[in-house]
Amino acid sequence: MAGPGRFMGGQPAEKSLDFKRSGARFLKLLEGDRLAVYAIIGLALLAVATSVIGPKILGEATDEIFTGAFGPNGVDFGAVGVILGWATAVYVASGVFSIIQSRLANRVLQRAVKRLRTQVEEKLSRLPLSYFDTQPRGEVLSRVTNDIDNVGQTLQQTMSQLLFSLLTIVGVLGMMFWISWLLALVALITVPISIFVAARIGKKAQPQFIQQWKTTGKLNAHIEEMYTGHALVKVFGRQDESAEIFRTENEKLYNASFKAQFVSGMMQPAMMFIGNLNYVVVAVIGGLRVSSGALSIGDVQAFVQYSRQFSQPLTQAASMANLVQSGVASAERVFELLDAPEQSPDPVVRARPDTLRGRVAFENVAFSYTPAKPLISDLSLTVRPGETVAIVGPTGAGKTTLVNLLMRFYEVTGGRITLDGVDTADMSRDELRSAVGMVLQDTWLFGGTIADNIAYGTSGATRDQICAAAKAAHADRFIRTLPDGYDTVVDDEGTGISAGEKQLITIARAFLAEPTILVLDEATSSVDTRTEVLIQRAMARLRDGRTAFVIAHRLSTIRDADTILVMEAGAIVEQGSHHQLLAAGGPYARLYESQFAEAPAEVD
Template sequence: MSQEQKNKRRGFGGPGGGHGGGPGMAMPVEKAKDFKGTLKRLIHYLKPRKVQLIVVLLMAVLSTVFSIVSPKVMGKATTKLFEGIMAKMKHVPGASIDFHYVWQIIMVLIGLYVLSALFSYLQQYLMADVAQKTVYDLRRDVSDKLNRLPLKYFDARTHGEILSRVTNDVDNISTTLQQSLTQLITSILTIIGVIVMMLSISPLLTLIAVLTLPLSVLAITNIAKRSQKQFVRQQKELGQLNGHVEEMYTGHKIIKAFGREPKSLEQFDTINERLYEAGWKAQFISGVIMPIMSFIGNIGYVLVSVVGGILVTKKSIEIGDVQAFIQYARQFTMPITQTANIANIIQSTVASAERVFEILDEEEEKLESVHPVELKQPQGNVAFNHVKFGYDPSNILIEDMNINVSQGQTIAIVGPTGAGKTTLINLLMRFYEVNEGSITVDGVNIADMKRGDLRSLFGMVLQDTWLFNGTIRDNIAYGRENVTDEEVVSAAKTAYADHFIRTLPGGYNTILNEEASNISQGQKQLLTIARAILADPAILILDEATSSVDTRTEVHIQKAMNELMKGRTSFVIAHRLSTIRDADLILVMNHGSVIEKGTHEELLALGGFYADLYNSQFTKGGFDQEVG
């Protein structure tokens, strides 16, 4: 996902950016590819709450009715006051203002406004419940789906894109259901109610009021087209600016090292200037909409007042009705504008829903076996039998792989980058399914085991350490449930991590931050080894992690790994060949195939690919460089 798309979803860039956008909402709207189909699916999530929705609709009708009737009732009080004043001015005997009647009207008005507010509150309360429960169901379905998706789905997409669908898009749906949907219902009911009330007062005045609408629509449409171009430009420039800032901060050290600060600032100023220009034009042009609408509305107001005054003098209409009509005319344009805005929001929301439903429609992992096999006492014998695999079925990576590994053996996997070393591990852990052949553990096909049971047999220590925000104790204990403090300390001692842990201010209770940057790279690695030791797996997968640490720490890590590997079947992905001389079996991979296998001495004697790879690392006085 581009930065521009992310910003568009977040709603940056103008009055149309959120649900509270004003009448000038001219921002470009993301549209769904299949609007009707997606809308039907979204409505399907609302079906379990249809009774509540009917009640919400009823509350909206009652609230709108009481709100719309109020100006008409108020008009009666105005008429009564006007009649009393005119009678006094004409010196009619016994003429007076009927304040008792006026007070009755005022009390009725207070009652109407209170009832309207009450029903409006109930409407919002019920709709909030409907919206949150609906989105709860949607989030639950998405979460369950993500847990069932294969690793290839996550490999093919950025984390930001997936998170955006799960958070931003679902939040967009939530906000629309809770706010915009009730606004839409109220706006439509208000338009209908106002037209009915206006017609009941005077069809002629209604015609005059409605005649200003085409003029408003024409003005808004022309201005919106102009402002939309600027909003598109603003979004583009904003995306470029955010991308530039992110890049500059990420590579801050490199920029300083090469003295590129002035050039970076120059680029920032250039983009910022373009963003300012686009933003200014977008805001100014869209900001013109309200004054123009007010101007056109005032023309209608003048016409209604003049014609209404003439009708009053001819006794065709009461003055209170003219006052009520003017109020209705004022109420008439706002819900129309709101409806247009909400229509845009709903389009954007359906587009968000479509992206969420795309996740729900993704192909899931292969179903678990109906009668799964569980290894009660795993030994660690692993076999690859005529395995064929390709990430893309039309482009096969591994052809007819056959490997037999006995319990307690250490198997080293070497080869150049892209040879298929990581692919082999992915297949072993069932992150991907084989196209043909089988992989067995202790004679049991891993396809006949539950993925959770299979993966519990393995312990992994990777070059990229993964530690979460929490205490060191929690991080070490992550691989096993219900462990004691003594077991945690014992695992740390075995991994040569106990000493450095105790030197930290909080010891085992030291909190690691989200990046675990408050300890060194080597210390992180020792913690992951301690975690693997505590998990006590039958099979180990080790991705050599000593290339980024100092020599002294490398010795400690190597000792800890050797301790960890005792009595266990171990698969070691080797980047530096000096570390795997003692392996029981070395698999040399290239282009997805095992091209050579044997011990270190056997492969050197063979004088093939491995010998060339090994010798290339030691041609300069024992210089040990990384090749994988």
């Protein structure tokens, strides 16, 4: 069902990070925990407040010891003990507030990431088939898994620490001005220098992180493609080429990651250097102020501690820049997926047929994947209930597209399609698709038991119903030869069973669903000739009273169809029964003769 560009890259265009927009979008995810967020901020304020008071209290203890040591009465150890007791109390309180705040923040952030995953999952269900046709699966999976995980890890590692750092800067700065405005101004000289350095380094690191995650998506897409098609890669001897592509993309990822981490890694040592310079200047000036009697030695001690506390959160905030930039780069990739155009919504007032009989009509239908290249133009077709319509034609003629339009995987660009007189565009997609059962050439199984796979489209199916559907599809015999029969667990690749057996399971799934309309897209392409005849007989019983669309390349499989449509370049060029079309000697007759079709052997 692939449209044009199925395996095109579809990489997002490189652009600068939008911290403000991306941050605001993520903060919306926290709205459901607004009270918890207020509690987190309040606990952080208490933790920082008790933390920044500590050095001032210790400074008073130093003054008490210094005064007593050089005074006539000696050191009052009782007073010193009380002061140290208060210092211990405030530090313990700060630690308790920090622990509670950290636990609550972790819970809130994980719930926010959970909401983001939920939004992505819901978004994927609303995206049109055309989106997946133009995006490599590995790229989509990378956004859904790697990028969301990176956003969560970034928030986990930076959010609480960043909040503490900002509050600590404000609290420490206030205490520094309280002790000495002159020393506070000296300490502040390094702030604009730090901001300038952080901005310069961050600006150089941003494009590297964007490139890092884009390359990660490309590498994942290649690995996923090579893994799912590893058999063909070996058959056609493309291992070396595949390995070379992997080495190239891996080298690109290495270079992008190295540059991103190296450039952003320069942040912390640069900030530490600036902080140490600030420490030296404060210590020298503070010593001069003590010698002149303008400050006590306890105040200078406290100020030196505040100076270290002031530079430390600046260094931490700068060192987190690489994590934040990486997280924002991933967040923007996730937001690009969330902003992708969705399929048109279902109508508010939904129509539905009074009785589902299976009458399908294409009325002057037009469709194109791209406006410049129309595929189907002015196609009209009426299929009566219970009829079997076979659609044949060369590859690219529009056979599968016709079915995709019926299922509303794509929307028509002109005309309309009706089901029992009701425009399918006026019906909900779920209701429309629930009336249709599909058996595709590409089989799909999910990880679970064979019984669960057969019952996938029918909720509440009993084991007897599942077995009856398997018997009708001629799958019962091989299923019972498996170690656990119907309870045999298969993975999503169907490891341990053949391609034909997987096809039989999907056919049994359609039997069990008992839909009004059947769509069989090369449904017997993976089975042997004898099994194919058996399935055709079973299909004949299944089609009894139901409308069926059969897409086939082997014309011998659709001889009994009520109507055969021959499509070329999106148009129906010939239609009629098998015998009528052979007698006409047109495109169908030429296709049939080219296959040297012979009547299939009778099977008892």
